[in-house]
Amino acid sequence: MYKIGIVGGTGYTGAELLRLLANHPQVDVVAITSRSEEGKLVSDIYPSLRGHYNLRFTTPSVDELAQCDLVFFATPHGVAMDQVPELIDRGVKVVDLGADFRIKDTVEWAKWYGMDHRTPDYVAKAVYGLPEINRDVIKTAQLVANPGCYPTATQLGLIPLLEAGVIDPAHLIADAKSGVSGAGRGANVGSLLCEASESFKAYGVAGHRHLPEIKQGLQAVTDTPVGLTFVPHLVPMIRGIHSTMYATLIDTSIDLQNLFEERYKDEFFVDVMPAGSLPETRSTKGANFCRIAVYRPQGGDKVVVLSVIDNLVKGASGQAIQNMNIMLDLPENMGLTALGMMP
């Protein structure tokens, strides 16, 4: 059994790691941190986990965390960059669910995240953890930067088109919607049905911090400069991301359905739906799947891709466990085969 630590156990992604790892046959969670809930039993805070964990929230020393084989960081931006380097230097594997190690250009990172990067050398060592693109390098990585939720849904939708060179990369549009759990527990505790329900709005239109992350990922698969307009929206649901992407075809002879089916035919977690399908976020709720449909409306030169995930699973904790499985040389879908909840 591998020994696992979780730093930041009381946020939504920390709780989701616990839920998913409870069914993983090859790992034991031996440490979980929280300053605000220190000393309390995990099952007291999350009754859904009763009977599965006899574990208390603690604030372990680096020495204690270094006993783990792999540590997840499910903390706000700026925390992992200070705490991860010592663990890496001691040979521990790390998956960071936050954004500290995702963007290679740390000057660009500082601009979007509002703080200087204090450990840029470790950004250079990190591997971006989108397994459907980077599996080979994740296998040998010691530090994996788990992608953000919008970037996961959006990159999986656009990458087949860019790899095949059939769209104009300079004028891409991603119109994306997220459930409110995407904002984290801190933003949600006490806040509020009244603020989020029965309404629908865009945000971050002038620029959102996921824009440079998505562009970096797309640019990695094409030589032509990528231009992207990315507009996120908040929808009154708890979980789910729906990214609708628009691009202009430069090769109109391409069979788009076949292109997507071939690209993802060996990917357990990416489901290319039959032509004419409309993927629903709820079909991925609680599950590590991404569902994609591709359209060419009225046979014109535009392609529309629809991509849905659960932001807390394929968009965060499930993908983090998928990366862990790859790093520990376990079957990639171990502990992750649960299906979405309907309705």
Ligand SMILES: NC(=O)C1=CN([C@@H]2O[C@H](COP(=O)(O)OP(=O)(O)OC[C@H]3O[C@@H](n4cnc5c(N)ncnc54)[C@H](OP(=O)(O)O)[C@@H]3O)[C@@H](O)[C@H]2O)C=CC1
């Ligand atoms: N919510 C989502 O859909 C997604 C979130 N993410 C990312 O995952 C990370 C976690 O998000 P989420 O679960 O929503 O988390 P929250 O931001 O709600 O929770 C943060 C957790 O980190 C702990 N924490 C906060 N500050 C520190 C610190 N200085 N040192 C140690 N622990 C600290 C908190 O516990 P305590 O204060 O008790 O110590 C808490 O357990 C974030 O970086 C987020 O951007 C990524 C993809 C999707």
Ligand SMILES: CC(=O)N[C@@H](CCC(=O)OP(=O)(O)O)C(=O)O
């Ligand atoms: C609805 C909502 O507020 N979503 C968050 C994104 C959540 C996420 O993936 O964030 P990280 O990059 O921090 O991991 C946002 O727009 O900031």
